[in-house]
Amino acid sequence: MKYIVVTGGVVSGLGKGVTISSMGRMLQGCGLRVTSIKIDPYLNVDAGTMSPFEHGETYVLNDGGETDLDLGNYERFLSISLTSDHNITTGKVYRKVIGKERRGDYLGKTVQVVPHITNEIQDWIEEVAYVPVDDQGNRHWDAVDENGVNAATPSSSADEKDVRVADVCLIEVGGTVGDIESSVFLEALRQFQFRVGPSNFCLTFVSLVPIMGEEQKTKPTQHGVRDLRSVGLSPTVIFCRCKEVLEESTKNKIASFCHVDGPSCVLSVHDVNNVYHVPLLLLEQKLHRILAEKLQLSSIPKLEGRLDLTMNGLEEKATMWNLCEGSVANEKVLAMLASGQEDLDTLGGISRSMIDWARMAFKLDGFQESVKIVIVGKYTGLQDSYLSVIKSLKHASMAVERKLDLIWVEAGHLENDFEGDSGGEEEYKAAWEKMKSADGVVVPGGFGTRGFNGKVAAAKFCRENSVPYLGICLGFQAMVVEYSRNMLGWEDANSTEFDEETKNPVVIFMPEIDKENMGGTMRLGSRNTAFTHSKHDDGSPSIAQIMYKNASVVSERHRHRYEVNPERVDAIHDAGLKFVGRDETGTRMEIAELPRSKHPYYVGCQYHPEFKSRPLNPSPPFHGLLLAACGMIDDYASNSK
Numbered sequence: 001m002k003y004i005v006v007t008g009g010v011v012s013g014l015g016k017g018v019t020i021s022s023m024g025r026m027l028q029g030c031g032l033r034v035t036s037i038k039i040d041p042y043l044n045v046d047a048g049t050m051s052p053f054e055h056g057e058t059y060v061l062n063d064g065g066e067t068d069l070d071l072g073n074y075e076r077f078l079s080i081s082l083t084s085d086h087n088i089t090t091g092k093v094y095r096k097v098i099g100k101e102r103r104g105d106y107l108g109k110t111v112q113v114v115p116h117i118t119n120e121i122q123d124w125i126e127e128v129a130y131v132p133v134d135d136q137g138n139r140h141w142d143a144v145d146e147n148g149v150n151a152a153t154p155s156s157s158a159d160e161k162d163v164r165v166a167d168v169c170l171i172e173v174g175g176t177v178g179d180i181e182s183s184v185f186l187e188a189l190r191q192f193q194f195r196v197g198p199s200n201f202c203l204t205f206v207s208l209v210p211i212m213g214e215e216q217k218t219k220p221t222q223h224g225v226r227d228l229r230s231v232g233l234s235p236t237v238i239f240c241r242c243k244e245v246l247e248e249s250t251k252n253k254i255a256s257f258c259h260v261d262g263p264s265c266v267l268s269v270h271d272v273n274n275v276y277h278v279p280l281l282l283l284e285q286k287l288h289r290i291l292a293e294k295l296q297l298s299s300i301p302k303l304e305g306r307l308d309l310t311m312n313g314l315e316e317k318a319t320m321w322n323l324c325e326g327s328v329a330n331e332k333v334l335a336m337l338a339s340g341q342e343d344l345d346t347l348g349g350i351s352r353s354m355i356d357w358a359r360m361a362f363k364l365d366g367f368q369e370s371v372k373i374v375i376v377g378k379y380t381g382l383q384d385s386y387l388s389v390i391k392s393l394k395h396a397s398m399a400v401e402r403k404l405d406l407i408w409v410e411a412g413h414l415e416n417d418f419e420g421d422s423g424g425e426e427e428y429k430a431a432w433e434k435m436k437s438a439d440g441v442v443v444p445g446g447f448g449t450r451g452f453n454g455k456v457a458a459a460k461f462c463r464e465n466s467v468p469y470l471g472i473c474l475g476f477q478a479m480v481v482e483y484s485r486n487m488l489g490w491e492d493a494n495s496t497e498f499d500e501e502t503k504n505p506v507v508i509f510m511p512e513i514d515k516e517n518m519g520g521t522m523r524l525g526s527r528n529t530a531f532t533h534s535k536h537d538d539g540s541p542s543i544a545q546i547m548y549k550n551a552s553v554v555s556e557r558h559r560h561r562y563e564v565n566p567e568r569v570d571a572i573h574d575a576g577l578k579f580v581g582r583d584e585t586g587t588r589m590e591i592a593e594l595p596r597s598k599h600p601y602y603v604g605c606q607y608h609p610e611f612k613s614r615p616l617n618p619s620p621p622f623h624g625l626l627l628a629a630c631g632m633i634d635d636y637a638s639n640s641k
Contacts, residue, residue, distance in 0.1 A: 001130065019239050019278070033168070036170045038067070044091050061082055061086075076391060080134045085128045086131075118191055173186070177224055190232040203234065209254075218250060235258070240266060265290060268285065356616050376454065395623075396625065411450075414454035443474075459471060470625040479602075481495060484506045484572060487577070496508050522561050530586075533573075537595070543601060592605075601625060601628030
């Protein structure tokens with residue numbers, strides 16, 4: 001196992017998550033399997049009880065782990081499925097060590113930060129690194145043949161389980177070097193580099209290069225690397241975040257003062273049109289060669305020639321991207337390019353997914369038409385609170401080839417009561433003007449009573465005005481409450497989360513949920529949803545099922561304490577809001593929709609589909625919303641029969 005560690009300095013929020021994800025995508029393009037670990041130095045056991053305003057969204061994994069949003073970056077970029085153990089926190093480590101001490105596992109020894117905490121961190125990393133994260137992972141290639149070319153067929157000698165184990169483990173250390181809370185993790189990594197050996201360990205550093213006047217300043221990077229070296233760690237590669245391309249003089253200065261092997265190890269990670277260019281940016285600067293030499297990755301071919309991202313045409317750029325593909329002879333690709341052959345299908349062995357990735361990155365820059373989507377949320381002050389929703393909308397907009405125009409509406413501003421507040425009238429009017437301009441509306445999840453009636457008002461507006469609507473978790477429950485109030489005449493219909501005394505509790509607390517403890521007690525993780533009502537009363541098929549390619553059962557991730565009241569399901573369903581998807585027992589409502597004869601796209605889901613969306617494989621509910629918002633849903637549905 002090879003380990004690549006990413007640390008950061010100067011300030012937080014520089015994009016370590018995007019950097020490490022892009023590095024992983026580049027390595028996948030070289031035929032390697034990758035996994036990722038995120039180290040968060042805070043004392044919380046997980047991110048489940050943290051405020052969205054303080055920490056951004058809580059990202060949910062298949063196993064129900066509530067984690068840092070960076071794990072979402074890893075999964076989206078690398079198309080892998082991580083576990084809760086891939087997020088290491090100070091709280092988890094100390095809880096485990098204290099548990100061992102209470103059991104007497106340390107045989108009476110004094111338990112200390114060194115060696116017990118640091119050993120636990122190292123053991124945790126080594127154990128989790130070998131957990132398979134993708135059953136569909138990259139193929140296990142045989143060793144190169146006598147010509148130095150990787151074989152074109154998977155190894156028959158590789159054990160089936162071994163095929164799924166990663167070749168490279170990427171580790172991101174949260175926060176910045178010099179923080180007191182992260183010092184124990186840096187000490188553990190200092191020891192870890194000797195445990196695994198220098199050929200299996202590579203440390204990288206992400207830093208900021210600000211521009212003052214017209215000069216790129218290197219001092220922040222110098223000080224950050226000095227702090228890192230003071231704890232016994234020295235970076236092999238320095239990633240420099242800058243608004244502009246790093247100048248050669250800047251690279252030379254950083255290389256000279258930061259103890260790296262020349263300016264080629266100082267990489268410019270400047271602002272680009274979209275984040276999907278970053279893997280190409282790293283490849284262009286030959287990061288794969290640096291890692292191949294440091295970690296003795298013989299499967300990465302030594303490229304002859306130079307990546308030229310100024311080439312004309314997406315096809316040529318996509319082809320050049322695949323020069324690093326581990327299963328392809330570089331000489332063969334160069335020969336085909338020299339002969340003028342541009343048919344990518346003839347490049348035997350090239351990963352189609354990587355060609356599609358490169359095409360996507362360049363194609364995204366050229367979209368001219370836009371689609372306007374409103375997000376009605378409770379935490380709009382920090383957009384990271386809805387990061388996965390934003391990414392899912394972007395993935396879907398790429399699928400329909402439209403530029404995404406996101407508009408934010410604070411849910412509370414849509415409420416009639418807000419209009420009557422002092423100074424609230426203008427914001428109320430502005431919020432509704434935004435709603436009226438929307439091509440589509442998303443109402444995502446949330447907790448607490450604030451803004452709920454605004455979400456209900458948004459659902460009502462979209463239903464009555466045929467505006468494409470997607471409700472997620474609380475947004476799904478808002479659909480049910482709105483329909484019950486306005487179509488069934490249950491004027492006081494509500495969720496018991498907001499009104500325990502309502503006579504029409506259409507959403508209730510799930511009986512098995514712990515009411516005392518908050519952390520890790522919700523209905524969490526990946527669960528199956530069966531399409532139990534595939535046909536509507538008018539004979540039309542479920543649009544949600546069409547978007548899932550007519551699957552009978554789908555698996556999506558959940559995070560909720562409240563559910564649609566089973567005692568009210570039949571009345572609501574018979575009144576026209578169809579619960580087409582239910583859990584495997586048939587008692588929990590998962591998907592609701594209106595028939596397309598009543599509305600072009602009015603869909604809600606109790607689960608969180610945004611957690612499984614990928615750039616090249618958008619989430620079906622989001623894809624459907626964008627299709628409807630662009631007026632393409634009828635053609636798509638017709639072609640899906």
